[in-house]
Amino acid sequence: MALITKAPRGTADALPGDSCRLAEIEKVASETASTYGFGEIRTPVFEHTELFDRGVGGTTDVVQKEMYTFDDNSGRSLSLRPEGTAGAARAFIEHGLFNEPAPQKFRYGISCFRYEKPQSGRLREFHQFGVESFGSAHFTAETEVIELASRIIGWFGIEAVLRINSIGCRECRGEYRAALKEYFAAHTDSLCDTCKGRLETNPLRILDCKNPECHELAAGAPVILDYLCDDCRAHFEGVKSMLDGLGIKYEVDPMIVRGLDYYTRTVFEFVSPVLGAQGTVCGGGRYDGLVEELGGPPTPACGFGMGLERMLLAAERSGYEFSRPEAPDVFVGYDPSDPAAMTAAARLVSELRDSFFYADFDVCSRSVKAQMKYAGKKGARFTAVIGGRELESGEVSVKNMRTGEQTPVRLDEFCERIFGLISDDLVSSELSDEVAGELAERGIDIRPDGDGKE
RNA sequence: GUGGGUAUAGUGCAGUUGGUUAACGCGCCAGGUUGUGGCCCUGGAGAACGUCGGUUCAAGUCCGACUACUCACCCCA
Numbered sequence: 060m061a062l063i064t065k066a067p068r069g070t071a072d073a074l075p076g077d078s079c080r081l082a083e084i085e086k087v088a089s090e091t092a093s094t095y096g097f098g099e100i101r102t103p104v105f106e107h108t109e110l111f112d113r114g115v116g117g118t119t120d121v122v123q124k125e126m127y128t129f130d131d132n133s134g135r136s137l138s139l140r141p142e143g144t145a146g147a148a149r150a151f152i153e154h155g156l157f158n159e160p161a162p163q164k165f166r167y168g169i170s171c172f173r174y175e176k177p178q179s180g181r182l183r184e185f186h187q188f189g190v191e192s193f194g195s196a197h198f199t200a201e202t203e204v205i206e207l208a209s210r211i212i213g214w215f216g217i218e219a220v221l222r223i224n225s226i227g228c229r230e231c232r233g234e235y236r237a238a239l240k241e242y243f244a245a246h247t248d249s250l251c252d253t254c255k256g257r258l259e260t261n262p263l264r265i266l267d268c269k270n271p272e273c274h275e276l277a278a279g280a281p282v283i284l285d286y287l288c289d290d291c292r293a294h295f296e297g298v299k300s301m302l303d304g305l306g307i308k309y310e311v312d313p314m315i316v317r318g319l320d321y322y323t324r325t326v327f328e329f330v331s332p333v334l335g336a337q338g339t340v341c342g343g344g345r346y347d348g349l350v351e352e353l354g355g356p357p358t359p360a361c362g363f364g365m366g367l368e369r370m371l372l373a374a375e376r377s378g379y380e381f382s383r384p385e386a387p388d389v390f391v392g393y394d395p396s397d398p399a400a401m402t403a404a405a406r407l408v409s410e411l412r413d414s415f416f417y418a419d420f421d422v423c424s425r426s427v428k429a430q431m432k433y434a435g436k437k438g439a440r441f442t443a444v445i446g447g448r449e450l451e452s453g454e455v456s457v458k459n460m461r462t463g464e465q466t467p468v469r470l471d472e473f474c475e476r477i478f479g480l481i482s483d484d485l486v487s488s489e490l491s492d493e494v495a496g497e498l499a500e501r502g503i504d505i506r507p508d509g510d511g512k513e
Numbered sequence: 514g515u516g517g518g519u520a521u522a523g524u525g526c527a528g529u530u531g532g533u534u535a536a537c538g539c540g541c542c543a544g545g546u547u548g549u550g551g552c553c554c555u556g557g558a559g560a561a562c563g564u565c566g567g568u569u570c571a572a573g574u575c576c577g578a579c580u581a582c583u584c585a586c587c588c589c590a
Contacts, residue, residue, distance in 0.1 A: 068580095068581075068582090119588090120588050121588080121589075124514080124588095125589090141589095173588090173590095175588070177582085177583090178583070178584065179583075179584075180590085181588090181590080185590065187590060188590095317589090319589085335584085335585090336584085337589080342589075343590095364590055366589085366590030392548085392549070394548055396548090400548095426548085428544095428548085430549075430550090431549040431550040431551095432549090432550050433550080434549090435549095435550030435551055436550080439550085444549055446548055448548085456549095460550070460551085463550095463551095
C-alpha cells in the first residue's frame, strides 16, 4: 500500500465504534479523578528536550533512545512528551503553584510518544490518563492516588494485582546502591552485557533484568527494604497500613524498580494478567526530588500514569460491557422526488436536534427503500417517511423499528410526541441502566425511582 | 536494538506437487413493478496476490532482500 495511505508505524486510528470505548475509559477515569479534587491540566505536546533529560533522567532508556526529538526552525531542541509528569511539574513551577494551597492536584488525558518497537499494548503514540499531586510528603497522598487508580481499574472489572515497593530516599538509596554494587561486582561474570554496564550507571536496574542468570542472581541480592532509613521505613509502613485500612490488596515486591529516575520512596504498579508481557496497566509512585531538580522549591509529590490502550484491552478481555455506539433516536425519510418533502424532513430533523435528539435523514437522496435500509443499519429506534400525502394531511406514521409498530403523529407536534414514544420504548425494551443514564443526562428520567448508576 | 511467525478485494479467508478469466462468506451498491428496514432471491462494483529483485517456457505458489503487522526479549503505560 502506498505510504501516504498508511498510518505511520506504531500509530493507530480509532474509528467510531472503537474511539467511543477509549473515550469511555478516559471519561470514567477523568470523572472519577475529579471527585477526588484533581483538576484538569493541559500542557504542551512538546517541551524543551532538557526538561525530560533532567526530569525523567538522562540515563533512562526512555530519554536515551526513545524520544522523538527535533530542532525547530530557530534551533531549539524540542521533544514530544514521552510521559506526562515532567510537563505537569514544569507547569507547577512556572506558574508558582507552590504558593497556592497544598496539595495541588492535577489530572490529564494525553498522547505520549516513545520510539519503541510496537507490539500489542504498546504503540509509539499512546494515550495516557494520569494524575499528579504536588505538595504533600505524607503517605496518605500516595495512598489516595493508589486508591483512585484501584477504583478506576475496578470500575472496568479489570483483574489487576497491585505491587508496591519503596526505593527509599536519596540517602538510604545511596547506601543500598553501594551494597548492591558490591554484591553484583562479586558476580560480574554471571551478568549479561547490559547489566555489566548498569553496574556503574544504575545497579538498581539489574534487579529488573529478565535475563535468567541475572534474575537468579538478583534473587539473592540485598533487598532495598532492609536498607531503608527510619523515616522511609515508617513512611512505607504508613502506606501499607493505610492500604490495609482501605481494604486494598497489594503485594510487596522488592524487585520493582521504575525506569524513570524521578521516583523516590513508594513505587507501585497495577499488573493485569490478561495482558501478557505488557501487563502494566498503571504505574506510579512518589517523586519528591523532581520539582527541585527542575529548579523549583523542594516539593514532595506523587502520581500515576495509566495506559488507555492497555486499559481498553484489559477491559475487553475482562468482559466489561461498553456503552453501545450511538444510534439515531429518529430517522426521517422522505420522497426523493418531492423537494417539499425533502425540505420538510430536513426541518423536522433540525427541530429534533434542537432538543438534543440524535435525529438523522438521508443526505444521498436515495430511494425510500434505500433510506429505510440505511436507517435499519444505523440502528434507528424510530423512523418516519414524509411525502406528498403527509404534507397534505399533516400527519405522519412513526414506526418503531424494534417492534414494527406504527403510530400516527401530527407533524406539528412531532417533537413532543416522539419524546413520549422513545420513553415508552425504552421502558418496554428493558433498557440497560446505561441507556437510561444517557437519557437522564438530557434531563429525561424514565425510571420510576430515579437513583444513580449501579 | 535482538529473535520467531505472518503478508491474497473494505474485512475474514480458499487457492492442491509452480500451468489459462484468483474462489467464497461478510460488508458495500442496485434491483425483486414504480413511497418503507431486518429475512430471502438476483445482479454489480471492488485485488497490479505487501514491495523490489531472482529461478523458470511459466510464480499468488520456489529463493533472496526490504517493508509492514504480530508474538517474545529489552523497556515501559
